[in-house]
Amino acid sequence: MGGALLVLDWIPDSHLIGAISRSLIIMFSVVAISIGIGLPLGTMAGLYDFWGKRVLLGMLSLPLLIPSFLWAIGLSQFQILFHISEFTPLAGALGSIFVFSALLIPLSIYASMLSVKSLSSHQIDALVMVGSARWCFFQVLKRAAPITILISLLAGIITLSDPGPGLILGYSGIAAEILVSFSALFDFDLARRQCFFIAALSLLFSLPIVFFLGNYLTTALLAQESSASKLYENSLVRRFAPAVFIALLFLMIGIPFIGLIKPLLQDFEWVYALKTLQRTGGNTLFYSITAGVLSTFLSLSLVLCLVHYKRGKVMLISFSLLFLVLPSSFVALNVIEWAANLPASWDWLFRGRFLVAAVLAFRFFPIATLLIVKRYATISPGWFDAAKLSGVSRIRFYYQVIIPFLAPALALSVLIITLLATAEIGTILLLRPPGEDSFPLAIFTVMANASEVKVASLCFVYFMISALSLTILWSALGRKTSCK
Numbered sequence: 001m002g003g004a005l006l007v008l009d010w011i012p013d014s015h016l017i018g019a020i021s022r023s024l025i026i027m028f029s030v031v032a033i034s035i036g037i038g039l040p041l042g043t044m045a046g047l048y049d050f051w052g053k054r055v056l057l058g059m060l061s062l063p064l065l066i067p068s069f070l071w072a073i074g075l076s077q078f079q080i081l082f083h084i085s086e087f088t089p090l091a092g093a094l095g096s097i098f099v100f101s102a103l104l105i106p107l108s109i110y111a112s113m114l115s116v117k118s119l120s121s122h123q124i125d126a127l128v129m130v131g132s133a134r135w136c137f138f139q140v141l142k143r144a145a146p147i148t149i150l151i152s153l154l155a156g157i158i159t160l161s162d163p164g165p166g167l168i169l170g171y172s173g174i175a176a177e178i179l180v181s182f183s184a185l186f187d188f189d190l191a192r193r194q195c196f197f198i199a200a201l202s203l204l205f206s207l208p209i210v211f212f213l214g215n216y217l218t219t220a221l222l223a224q225e226s227s228a229s230k231l232y233e234n235s236l237v238r239r240f241a242p243a244v245f246i247a248l249l250f251l252m253i254g255i256p257f258i259g260l261i262k263p264l265l266q267d268f269e270w271v272y273a274l275k276t277l278q279r280t281g282g283n284t285l286f287y288s289i290t291a292g293v294l295s296t297f298l299s300l301s302l303v304l305c306l307v308h309y310k311r312g313k314v315m316l317i318s319f320s321l322l323f324l325v326l327p328s329s330f331v332a333l334n335v336i337e338w339a340a341n342l343p344a345s346w347d348w349l350f351r352g353r354f355l356v357a358a359v360l361a362f363r364f365f366p367i368a369t370l371l372i373v374k375r376y377a378t379i380s381p382g383w384f385d386a387a388k389l390s391g392v393s394r395i396r397f398y399y400q401v402i403i404p405f406l407a408p409a410l411a412l413s414v415l416i417i418t419l420l421a422t423a424e425i426g427t428i429l430l431l432r433p434p435g436e437d438s439f440p441l442a443i444f445t446v447m448a449n450a451s452e453v454k455v456a457s458l459c460f461v462y463f464m465i466s467a468l469s470l471t472i473l474w475s476a477l478g479r480k481t482s483c484k
Contacts, residue, residue, distance in 0.1 A: 163176040
């Protein structure tokens with residue numbers, strides 16, 4: 001009888017099914033929009049040259065460095081400012097789709113652009129010689145479509161575990177239910193069961209992609225840009241492409257930003273914002289920088305052990321993608337349960353800030369792995385043959401040759417993971433010690449109780465910090481990310 005009741009507890013009720021349905025509606029809608037917009041724009045950016053392309057593409061990455069709930073706050077304020085609509089379920093659904101689309105469209109653009117850049121100029125020249133410019137564009141677009149669709153699908157799966165936009169805009173999904181169960185109801189068992197369902201959904205959609213297309217994904221993700229690749233001229237693209245990208249940036253960034261700064265027209269709580277930043281800045285830097293270093297070190301260790309073998313390379317990339325789509329709450333809740341069973345003597349390691357940083361490192365190590373593997377794939381096999389003929393040990397060869405060669409990718413990995421970990425709130429909310437909030441989490445926890453001016457002041461400060469971080473990141477990428 002007890003076993004039957006236990007089984008019944010794991011069967012989702014109508015409320016949970018409704019939350020799952022709302023999450024799936026958002027996910028599929030966002031994936032469709034991101035592919036429909038990102039694929040043609042990314043193909044155009046990879047194939048043609050136009051004014052201000054590098055700056056416009058750099059600005060597109062700004063939503064990736066800012067927590068999604070900040071865009072939701074800005075959008076809700078924008079709706080109130082212009083009396084666009086009341087907060088009905090339909091408005092909440094459309095708002096959530098808008099916010100998540102701002103995150104996925106840049107990824108789709110970058111994926112399709114890099115797919116185009118992996119084609120040699122000889123391949124594209126052959127297409128140009130056969131047909132018209134329009135025909136050539138669609139042929140290149142078809143070649144970029146598979147990897148763009150796959151990356152968009154995997155990114156869409158990650159939206160299942162983001163509770164912020166749904167909570168703010170009134171269209172909460174399964175991720176919001178987990179947050180409420182743990183933080184408001186203090187029902188750990190319920191939150192764990194809900195985490196199981198969202199993890200099962202994530203794996204249900206991602207496993208077929210990774211299992212059946214693992215080899216293709218590995219080849220596509222590790223494709224190298226041809227040294228002979230070049231950008232083509234097109235008068236129509238040169239004339240209208242900048243306007244298209246500027247309009248997209250206004251929709252994705254301008255509208256939420258207008259909503260964020262609207263309360264600042266009344267006043268600006270400089271003192272409150274700076275005090276909050278002073279109180280949480282140290283924690284934010286510790287969480288993010290430690291996560292960046294640990295994640296890069298873990299990824300480097302895995303790459304050096306596995307990537308030299310073809311099957312190991314496929315397994316490493318496939319596992320990284322699967323781990324990336326798992327919800328952060330799923331990992332955090334399991335860590336909480338595991339750490340609770342440890343004796344008090346381990347509190348310094350497993351119940352403090354280091355645990356938060358370590359879980360963040362596990363959360364983002366797939367991204368570090370992909371960066372390092374892509375750099376590793378450019379190593380000439382002749383290097384290993386020369387080391388064997390010279391009698392150089394593998395450890396010495398790695399230490400003196402491979403790791404220095406990977407240094408740019410390692411530095412870039414630390415920088416990107418640090419920026420991404422800064423914007424993470426789910427893991428920090430569940431695991432941080434009392435009073436050890438990060439700056440984004442401080443905004444998230446006070447947004448329901450503080451005045452609009454205070455929340456807007458905090459959001460503006462974070463927005464400016466993110467813009468500065470983006471400038472540093474885009475400068476660090478240098479010529480590698482330029483489209484010249």
